[in-house]
Amino acid sequence: MRILYFVDTLGLGGIQTILQNYFERIDRDKFEIEVLSLDIPDETGFELWLNEKSIPVHKIPGITLKKIRDFSRYPALIKQFFHEHGDFDILHMHASSKNAQLMFNAAKQNIPIRIIHSHNTHYQTSSQIQKVIGDILKFPMKKYATDLWACSTIAGEWLFGDDNFTIIPNAIDAGKFEYDEQLRNSVRESLNISDIDFVIGNIGRFVNQKNHFRMISVFNDLLKYIPNAKLVLAGTGDLEYKIKQQVIELGIERNVNFLGYRTDNHALYQAFDVYCMPSFYEGLPVALVEAQASGLPIVFSNTITEEINISKKQNIQLSLEKDNKEWVEALIEISNRQINRKINGELIQKSIFNIENAIGLLENKYQELIVRESFR
CATH class of the missing domain: 3.40.50.2000 (Glycogen Phosphorylase B;)
Known part of the structure; x- marks a missing residue:
C-alpha cells in the first residue's frame, strides 16, 4: 500500500x-x-x-x-x-x-x-x-x-x-516521557534551578497563537507570592524579541529562562513542576499530551479542547477572560500539592494517546x- x-x-x-x-x-x-x-x-x-x-x-x-x-x-x-x-x-x-x-x-x-x-x-x-x-x-x-x-x-x-x-x-511515544527523578535533577542543575524552586514550563513557538505575553504577565504577578518561581520557555519564533523585551521591562530576567530551540523536550518536562498553556486556540496540542505523560499537572485555557484533559484530577482549565488573579491562584494551588508523577503518567500510557x-x-x-x- x-x-x-x-x-x-x-x-x-x-x-x-x-x-x-x-x-x-x-x-x-x-x-x-x-x-x-x-x-x-x-x-x-x-x-x-x-x-x-x-x-x-x-x-x-x-x-x-x-x-x-x-x-x-x-x-x-x-x-x-x-x-x-x-x-x-x-x-x-x-x-x-x-x-x-x-x-x-x-x-x-x-x-x-x-x-x-x-x-x-x-x-x-x-x-x-x-x-x-x-x-x-x-x-x-x-x-x-x-x-x-x-x-x-x-x-x-x-x-x-x-x-x-x-x-x-x-x-506520542509515552514511554519516552515517563518521569525520571535522576533526569529531573540533572536537567535542573544544568539550568541553574535549585530543588526548592517552583518551575513553570512551556515549549512552543513564539507566535501570537501561544499567548506568551499573557503567560509572562501572570508569572510576574505570581512572583509576588512565590518569589523563587522560575519560568522556562523553549522555542523560537517571530515574537521572540518582543517577548524578551516584555521580560526585561518587567525586570524579571533572573526568573525567566529562554532556552531557544531544543531537541530534548522529553528531558525538559522532567525539570518542570507545572505546564502552562494559555493559548488562544489549538487543535489538540501534543505538548499537553507529553506534559501529562511525564506526570505534570497542566494549567490551560478553555479555548483548548477538553479532550486533552486526561489527568483530570490534577489539571486546571481556566477561561482566558478570567483575570490574572485566578491563574495565579491555580498555580499557587498546584505548588502546594504533593504529586505522584509516576501514577499521573500511567494514565497516558494506558490511553489512546x-x-x-x-x-x-x-x-x-x-x-x-x-x-x-x-x-x-
Whole structure:
C-alpha cells in the first residue's frame, strides 16, 4: 500500500512530531510511505529526520503559498508531480484548505483514498484576504476528499462543519516521557534551578497563537507570592524579541529562562513542576499530551479542547477572560500539592494517546479504506 503524506512545511512542528511518532511504528513492509511538502526555505528539521529514516521526501518547487501568484502556479506543478511519481493508493493531507488544489489533482489522478486531516481551529494568518480564500477553498477541498479526519472534535468542526469526520489521536511515544527523578535533577542543575524552586514550563513557538505575553504577565504577578518561581520557555519564533523585551521591562530576567530551540523536550518536562498553556486556540496540542505523560499537572485555557484533559484530577482549565488573579491562584494551588508523577503518567500510557495503542487504530483504518474502495 503506497501512501503520500502532505504537510505544509518540513520544519519540525507539532504535526511533524505526530507523523514521526506514527512513522516510527507503522509497518513499513505493509505501508510504503512518502512525504510531499511546500518549498519553505530554512525549515528542514523534519526533512533531516525523514532522510535518516530513508523515507522519500518531495517538494513543490518554489511554492510557499504565501504569495498570491503561487496559487496560479500550484496546479501545473502538482500535476507534474503526480505524472513523475506515479500512482498512490492514499493521499493523507495534513494541511488547511489553501491546499485544496492538491486534493483536486489527486482526484483527477484517480488516487482512490484522499484524506484531509484537520489539526487546528483557526487560521494561522492575520491576513483577512487569506482567511476569506481559506473559507472559500474549504468547499472544493471537502468535495474532492473521500475521508475527513481530525485530531479533535473542535478541529473537525472548524474545518468540516456539520460533515461527519473520524477522530485520529495525536499520539506520542509515552514511554519516552515517563518521569525520571535522576533526569529531573540533572536537567535542573544544568539550568541553574535549585530543588526548592517552583518551575513553570512551556515549549512552543513564539507566535501570537501561544499567548506568551499573557503567560509572562501572570508569572510576574505570581512572583509576588512565590518569589523563587522560575519560568522556562523553549522555542523560537517571530515574537521572540518582543517577548524578551516584555521580560526585561518587567525586570524579571533572573526568573525567566529562554532556552531557544531544543531537541530534548522529553528531558525538559522532567525539570518542570507545572505546564502552562494559555493559548488562544489549538487543535489538540501534543505538548499537553507529553506534559501529562511525564506526570505534570497542566494549567490551560478553555479555548483548548477538553479532550486533552486526561489527568483530570490534577489539571486546571481556566477561561482566558478570567483575570490574572485566578491563574495565579491555580498555580499557587498546584505548588502546594504533593504529586505522584509516576501514577499521573500511567494514565497516558494506558490511553489512546500512547502511540503503542494508536498505531493499530491507524493501520486498521487504512486497511478498512482499501477494502471499502475494492468494493466500489
